[in-house]
Amino acid sequence: MMAGPHGLYGHLFGEREVADRLSDRARVQAMLDVEAELAEALARVGVAPASSVEPIRQVARAELYDLAALATEAARAGNAVIPLVADLTRRVATSDAEAARYVHWGATSQDIIDTALVLQMRAASAPLLRQLDRAARAAAAHAHRHRNTPMPGRTWLQHATPTTFGLKAAGWLDGLERVRRAVSSAFSSSFVLQFGGASGTLASLGPAAIDVASALAERLDLELPPAPWHGHRDRLAQLACALGVATGTLGKIARDLALLAQTEVAEARPGETAGGSSTMPHKRNPVSCAVALAAAVRVPGLVASMLAGMPQEHERGLGGWHAEWDVLPEIVLLTSGAARSVADALDDLVIDAARMRRNLEMTRGLAQSEAVAMTLGRDLGKHEAHALVEAASRRAAAEERPLAEVLAEDASVTRVMTPNAIEHCLSPEAYLGVADAFIDRILATWKRKD
Amino acid sequence: MMAGPHGLYGHLFGEREVADRLSDRARVQAMLDVEAELAEALARVGVAPASSVEPIRQVARAELYDLAALATEAARAGNAVIPLVADLTRRVATSDAEAARYVHWGATSQDIIDTALVLQMRAASAPLLRQLDRAARAAAAHAHRHRNTPMPGRTWLQHATPTTFGLKAAGWLDGLERVRRAVSSAFSSSFVLQFGGASGTLASLGPAAIDVASALAERLDLELPPAPWHGHRDRLAQLACALGVATGTLGKIARDLALLAQTEVAEARPGETAGGSSTMPHKRNPVSCAVALAAAVRVPGLVASMLAGMPQEHERGLGGWHAEWDVLPEIVLLTSGAARSVADALDDLVIDAARMRRNLEMTRGLAQSEAVAMTLGRDLGKHEAHALVEAASRRAAAEERPLAEVLAEDASVTRVMTPNAIEHCLSPEAYLGVADAFIDRILATWKRKD
Amino acid sequence: MMAGPHGLYGHLFGEREVADRLSDRARVQAMLDVEAELAEALARVGVAPASSVEPIRQVARAELYDLAALATEAARAGNAVIPLVADLTRRVATSDAEAARYVHWGATSQDIIDTALVLQMRAASAPLLRQLDRAARAAAAHAHRHRNTPMPGRTWLQHATPTTFGLKAAGWLDGLERVRRAVSSAFSSSFVLQFGGASGTLASLGPAAIDVASALAERLDLELPPAPWHGHRDRLAQLACALGVATGTLGKIARDLALLAQTEVAEARPGETAGGSSTMPHKRNPVSCAVALAAAVRVPGLVASMLAGMPQEHERGLGGWHAEWDVLPEIVLLTSGAARSVADALDDLVIDAARMRRNLEMTRGLAQSEAVAMTLGRDLGKHEAHALVEAASRRAAAEERPLAEVLAEDASVTRVMTPNAIEHCLSPEAYLGVADAFIDRILATWKRKD
């Protein structure tokens, strides 16, 4: 037996509530829910007697069924619905032989498996989106609070011109908002009934077929699609993709956080959610970042599996369909864990603004060299200015002296700028551009959406 | 030198017009277009003199530049913009030294590379969507024409209950329509300006920055995003995903077609677009199907690469960003080739309705066994009926006799159904369910969208 | 709680014994085994007293530990070893406080996690290889038995020149043998101790370190590597790859089988392992093929995840390492299920040689058209002959007449070949080439290895 809904590391890599809703017990319950509502739909349309509903609903409770036995029989039958329906029918028959005749009436295994999967997706969507919202709110708070906190901008992992922590956090917020919308929309588009019978014509239900399908969709509160989609898996693949993109954005934030928390950088560090080390007492490991980054490593491959399985044969696929059963829930689980981890990490983040300032000074003005180059460029031409500042930068670096000092020795510079002007030009605060305006634009977008 | 815009197999695996718009020449032109429009934007806002625009635009033509030399220098510089801007500036300087100072003003390499990529995506989108439309139209025509053409439904590659070729084609149409919308929407969402300067603050442009950005977006007819997105790649990843899902759907159609064209099935065969064999004179190889299936094998891995590259460090990534440069265009190219191939295959498809009918009869009624089981079920109970028909089916198969004949020998059947009723019940035409209604629903959706 | 060692579908998609050895219980036991043998190694080298061994070993039994609690604590600590070692130490301390001091001495969490994973890989390797052997033996038996059973060769899913079922099965055998060797060798190369302490220098063990490592490797019967490999994951990635290639070969066999079992082809069909349908009494679904094909869809993405996680930071990775914990066991499980399924399918396969012969005749000689073309080519030149036969083939196809008949009407043919010679030339048995010799070569290779 595994340790939890998804094994020893289910709680580490997944969000707890999402894990519960994707458990095997929940999977079986979702299948039974579809069977129970099918009974209702059949009765409502008059295909089955009203009296058949209650006996079916009574035993459509997952806790009655032996999951281990189902797993064994599924290995023989090729899916869990075949033994589940057999067991369900036996149970109904003990109380009402007539009702037992209507169990699963008109449906095929794939109708139940797909619709149950859709129901599980819906159940998992709310807690997952909640974690994305938490992360966005935390990012927004950082964007507000730190709009005037300068820090090194970093490109290629090298100091570039300065930015603010507020703009960095606003960037995270902007990214989170976009993926949140995309995930939410992909979830909604996938909440679609699957009901087509053996070959997707609902032939066994006769002319009442579309009424039954319509009633079933209504009872399950799912969209009734134009036609069954047994062999067309784009909605589920699209959902996998949206989650994959979200995990990528969460991984980007986690990578930024892990880099900021490095011993030498120390601009932001994890608070209480961080893990200890089994051997090194002083360490605070960024566990949350590791979880989100692990998801960002795993999910792309899983998305590729969903896409690779799409070319499914004719009216029901052989292999491609089966691949989805565990892969899609795993993508949802990992995304939920990544979202929870990033939300935790952002909520819990300890910012060291003084250290950001100190790190900015490490390069003795080099990071703002562009500022001087641009200013000088107005008089000397961009390329000459660029070359001049490049030379001065190299000299400053080699001699470990402030760039301002080196520039102040160059007559072609001082002809244009006073030492004070150079000094000012090289201060990070003077070279933050429109960081603030960008933060406002992002926050405004976010509030509109909120 | 390669043979074409994308090498020896660029025309096989890609659509010709898309390939042209994704060629290296087009890539360099797109970069130059951004530089030229930047000059316009700078001039309009008053950062640069109006006189600087024309000298820049004059030499912003890709045919002036030596691509082989650019490729060599890009290997040293790390991207093509650095040598391209150097060359562009030199050329501008020969006609107007003053104008040369404003080349690339305020921008960073990534601004040009990303925006040029976006422009290439826009250029490629129209011919790609055209091929998806062609495929959809061809599928719709088949759905119309063959709504009364019964054929075997097939699940697990085995005959299941009958369907119609019209419904199969409608299913393709439905799938094509959904991915067409998703691709179109993902393209539109990605038509966004990248313009942030060194660290995404546009610091070198001072307070005029947002006006310049806005003017540049307007000139390029791109959306101005709330802020630069150097480290946030979700829009491009989302586009890759939408194309990945589309390729999956195209692969599904190609797989169906290839299976239908098998020598033993022969229900649909490729017409003139099919390839010959170098050794076997009688063969018509389904080249179009192979192209779409190859895309469906290749694109999932490429999408995984786009997703895996998303966690990009801080204000500019190291590796993840570089991975996109060739991967995203390759995804677009392969999707375009798959769309063109499926459109060709559907346009060119020769349907053999008589063979479909004959194949339906192969199983001597077994494929419609569900029909009898359902009818008998009303009297005998579903499970008893199922067991009875299953036994009769096995006997019919073993003795190679029609199922109707075997059933007519069983008293528990004839008590309920006359031989004629059995015969009728086992005719495919009587067991097509609501295939027709499903076709109508799909065509109605399609027309609304069209 | 999940239904089995790997949930509701663990027995469908995995081999049972492999699943047991990869269960969470087995994972915890493997970790405890490493801790117990570490105690032995420390005692043997004299770092710990001999009396510390037994108290540790006594409680190093997984059944003593609460997996659900471990899962919860692992979510906080970042891995399961931290809470497990804490619990283990408490338990040892209740019987021997002195011994408790030596629990986990010198090790870091990753030493335990990696070595335990290696032990699980070793435990899983034997039953997995056994299934590959079963599949190979079954393929060899078919190769023997059917060396003279002609069937259509098929390229692009079209009839090509004839082959024999023996050669097809020998091809499977050849492929299985190669991947069997590669998997076995990759397993062996991964049976390597991980033991490096906090940063891979074993600093906490002083000069005795290598003796302890050596003793630990000996006790666990693992290779002692030149140095710890905390950040270098190539051995595990290589194992994942070998399993990925094996799954690809198993998927190829499954695809062939599924295609041969199609209603219209019916040359080979699954026997008793096949699954029934929930609605269609006559169906025998190729469940085994679906399982192997599902693995072939899923494993490539998982291999990509293993590879994508390889660039791990410095002395211990952040995310990339964590990604391996569930991904590598999943690859092993899916490969075992694919191997078991293909072995079952091949063992159980019902061959219809008469149907193969009948299918060969479907094309009325077209499939052997190459034979005539080659024969005529000797006199007419290859290209003229090819053109002539191509024209005759088209006419034969269009008029649904035997190719021999059409050819016999052509004077340029009859000038060279008599009608009898044409007839003979077009018989499948006369055009099997060196199929037999190829079978012998493969069987000889296999026996040598066996």
Add this chain to the structure above:
Amino acid sequence: MMAGPHGLYGHLFGEREVADRLSDRARVQAMLDVEAELAEALARVGVAPASSVEPIRQVARAELYDLAALATEAARAGNAVIPLVADLTRRVATSDAEAARYVHWGATSQDIIDTALVLQMRAASAPLLRQLDRAARAAAAHAHRHRNTPMPGRTWLQHATPTTFGLKAAGWLDGLERVRRAVSSAFSSSFVLQFGGASGTLASLGPAAIDVASALAERLDLELPPAPWHGHRDRLAQLACALGVATGTLGKIARDLALLAQTEVAEARPGETAGGSSTMPHKRNPVSCAVALAAAVRVPGLVASMLAGMPQEHERGLGGWHAEWDVLPEIVLLTSGAARSVADALDDLVIDAARMRRNLEMTRGLAQSEAVAMTLGRDLGKHEAHALVEAASRRAAAEERPLAEVLAEDASVTRVMTPNAIEHCLSPEAYLGVADAFIDRILATWKRKD
């Protein structure tokens, strides 16, 4: 037209010599080489006259053929061999009509395409392995030179106990050596002739078939496999995998280098191969690292494509096979570029040992806290000692004081250790464990292999 053998970024992402050997021109030449050697083999066995060889060889030169025309015709025919053979035959015919009859005799397109691909792999292998060797040699030199250069060990991107730069470089060497061997072996295993004719039976060659195959293998210096492998792609997939693992290891080294080069870490920086910035004069961008990391992002997805394409139908696949044509060469190219980049980066690396020492002191002894914990543990028990040192570490961190100072205030510590002993215990040099021995073990292994 593209800029180079693999477009604008072919020289950035690929090694130049490898790129040349994988160019379209080289691809066509390899195909022509197979055709020419086939003519030789046919003549040697007596199937074709000796006089047919020279006329074929004369025109089997790629520069005679119009690649753009071939690309166009390949799009129609489905591969490049069909139009190439047609053109080749025409050219032979102009000089010797008799010889023209023997062009391509007995072969099928796939024989030529696969064998040509194998020849290209062989041509590319030498320069690729050379780059891996260069990288290994450079790593070995660093391991030698810096065996006594202490630096912070880093786990989870946090300082852990110290290590040496020598051991880090030795770890790279060890990893490079293993992947070098695996790549070399996978290349060798793939140097196998493909020659089976239409369905893999060589039927058109009659009883001479195996002699022809054998002669062809000998002339091309390729292994003659037991049988053709048209549908079995494991050797090529295995090669893709070995390259994928190698790219992962190269990516790991590049990631380490990029992290060490960070402005705040500055322990190792790129020398002259580094790229400049288009806007920031002071920057030295780690271009080499970006190239290797981009490969590590791209190759896993490409490997997944190779694996996903393996289940190829019957005697020749539809789509899966076609996917390999561009994907495998792309993997080789990207791996070669990653190897060249890492070799460049290691050759060119500027090590700052003083900075390593200074970074070690940043944590004021915290990084060596394990040393004290282990020492104290001998007296106090491991867990008490761990707790005590953890508390002291927190206090030292909070108060920004040296750990030694804080520990010296604790009576339970000073009871066991003098302040001097604490100080010594916390010096990095005293806590390097068996780093040196590990370096020796790795260098010894490397030299043995060398």
